[in-house]
Amino acid sequence: MSLKRYSVINNKNKREIVLLRGNGCKWKKCRFCDYYLDFSPDTTQNYELNKTVLKNVTGIYKTLEVINSGSFTDLDKNTISLIKDICVNKDIQRLHFECHWIHRDKINDLREYFGNYNINVKIKSGIETFDYNFREKYLIKGIPDISPSEMAKYFDEVCLLFGLKGQSRETMENDIQIGLKYFERICVNIMTENGTPVKPDKSVIKIFIENLYKKYSEYENIDILIENTDFGIG
Numbered sequence: 660m661s662l663k664r665y666s667v668i669n670n671k672n673k674r675e676i677v678l679l680r681g682n683g684c685k686w687k688k689c690r691f692c693d694y695y696l697d698f699s700p701d702t703t704q705n706y707e708l709n710k711t712v713l714k715n716v717t718g719i720y721k722t723l724e725v726i727n728s729g730s731f732t733d734l735d736k737n738t739i740s741l742i743k744d745i746c747v748n749k750d751i752q753r754l755h756f757e758c759h760w761i762h763r764d765k766i767n768d769l770r771e772y773f774g775n776y777n778i779n780v781k782i783k784s785g786i787e788t789f790d791y792n793f794r795e796k797y798l799i800k801g802i803p804d805i806s807p808s809e810m811a812k813y814f815d816e817v818c819l820l821f822g823l824k825g826q827s828r829e830t831m832e833n834d835i836q837i838g839l840k841y842f843e844r845i846c847v848n849i850m851t852e853n854g855t856p857v858k859p860d861k862s863v864i865k866i867f868i869e870n871l872y873k874k875y876s877e878y879e880n881i882d883i884l885i886e887n888t889d890f891g892i893g
């Protein structure tokens with residue numbers, strides 16, 4: 660699999676972003692996802708790959724986002740240590756990671772580890788929607804029926820997934836509003852065709868583009884990815 664693994668985001672929340680490789684998502688059940696295929700059980704090979712990707716980081720914006728098609732818990736210890744060294748050497752003060760709900764109990768340790776080096780960790784989680792039935796009975800996301808404020812005890816940022824059959828202007832806007840109320844940032848991903856049975860719904864995407872994209876695209880705390888490679892990686 661040939662993927663672009665380093666990019667710089669020059670508009671909102673300016674940052675460098677790297678797509679690293681871990682030993683694989685431990686949930687793997689989300690109905691819409693096939694990117695968990697970017698993994699290897701070989702931690703040495705993962706580290707070697709991650710090292711070459713992390714070499715690109717310059718610290719230009721003092722902020723780095725690390726994603727790895729899963730959760731930060733899938734990354735090997737040497738990679739985590741290298742990320743720390745790079746942050747210290749390049750004066751990176753804010754570090755974003757992603758995390759599935761099932762690993763929420765590991766977040767405090769991560770915050771503490773990087774906090775020792777004055778690096779502020781932000782955790783992003785793919786919530787996809789705050790509608791429990793849609794999220795769990797259709798998307799199989801693996802998050803219990805809990806309130807957004809309960810989620811916000813662990814996560815600083817959430818991803819939302821739009822462009823699916825069954826969504827409407829009202830449901831999408833409701834998700835955005837809840838996201839803005841409880842979290843520091845939200846990232847809206849528009850569903851794109853992949854190898855899973857979940858297909859993008861063109862009419863729902865049109866509703867989003869015509870009504871909500873214009874309204875929310877200028878918000879500093881909302882990223883919108885029309886294509887899942889819009890951050891320049893993947």
Ligand code: SF4
Binds near residue numbers: 688
């Ligand atoms: S938790 Fe993330 S990587 Fe794992 S299956 Fe779901 S969307 Fe894919």
